Amino acid sequence: MSVTVTDCSAESLLQEFHHYLLLERGLSAHTLEAYRRDLRQFTAWLLEQHGHSDLLVVTTELLKEFVADRFEQGKNARSVARSISGLKTFYYWLLDEGQVSVNPVSLLPKISQVKKLPGVLSERDVDDLLKQPDRADPIEARDRCMLELLYATGLRVSELVGLQTGQVSIQQGLVRVTGKGQKERLVPLGQLALDELEDYLRHTRPLIANIGDSDVLFPSRKGGFMTRQAFWYRIKKYAVLAGIEQQISPHQLRHAFATHLLNHGADLRAVQLLLGHSSVSTTQIYTHVANHRLQQLYQTHHPRA
Structure with a gap:
């Protein structure tokens, strides 16, 4: 399932999300940095593998591909789960802000179930x-x-x-x-x-x-x-x-x-x-x-x- 979009750059979205975490959630500097790092890694992956960095058109299928790629790069399940947790929080925030119509991460199976490669070409x-x-x-x-x-x-x-x-x-x-x-x-x-x-x-x-x-x-x-x-x-x-x-x-x-x-x-x-x-x-x-x-x-x- 895909998300509905409004036009907004990835960097400005990440900045707004950072301010939300800092001012409304009161998270520690360490946690804020972890969110920032994971989201920027995802944005960089999106640009490298799919030629764009539009965070508002992300689909569940694309997230499955991202998870599979993280495992291929040697990341352990805990590291991948942390990245997905950050993305889930990010997309729930976008949902509350009216920027998307659904959280694509909420439709993602458990990490242990998406280690396999999605959509392998025949x-x-x-x-x-x-x-x-x-x-x-x-x-x-x-x-x-x-x-x-x-x-x-x-x-x-x-x-x-x-x-x-x-x-x-x-x-x-x-x-x-x-x-x-x-x-x-x-x-x-x-x-x-x-x-x-x-x-x-x-x-x-x-x-x-x-x-x-x-x-x-x-x-x-x-x-x-x-x-x-x-x-x-x-x-x-x-x-x-x-x-x-x-x-x-x-x-x-x-x-x-x-x-x-x-x-x-x-x-x-x-x-x-x-x-x-x-x-x-x-x-x-x-x-x-x-x-x-x-x-x-x-x-x-x-x-x-």
Whole structure:
């Protein structure tokens, strides 16, 4: 369920909420800072993953995605629950102020029930999405290569847009990624992604204006690094063309990468290494999808199911 909106910037809303907590609730400085930090982290996530920071159009489904992402980043249940508690207070305040018509957090299941990933893209959805960019247009051909690479490797969007030409090897079929904490990992590329990348480097990338001698792998129209928000807008465009109704973000292709690997029998430890997770416990949020798939296969094919 979504909320009804009135136009107001995120920063001004957060300032008003801070004043309310300080003057009317009389909260301690420590508690006020915790609220401020959690709400700003959510706003930053909203901008990074969905290309906007409008706190008045937040939905319960979007909050499920936020919770799942926090778990993937290694946050524990207590930390995630605290963030959600702050958001719940914030949206009840907005409700009292007449800024929204419903509190989307109140419709959120318990944290233990939303660890799983919301709205994982099916293999058909991914296939339809990857078919949308037009190879005849250099910018769309670049986008197609980015989408292929994102689904083939499970990179974080920040890792993808920050790639340089020296980090990919067609000959070895590898991409060298610098992830969180400056940790490097080598991720293999499948043949489809390799073919797409080789074609892009040979025929498309030289056609992008202002590229010069830049080593940016996927340059923007101006020749520099593309922003995460710009790439999100590109994905949203292709999702609409593909007829994908659910909300979509670059992170969902990372989710799809992991889920589809597990569905096809990949080892959890291998998926952990490919994703760059420091702990296998973080990767385990994907296993519920694979387990659900196994249950479906059993019900469909076992003679006594």
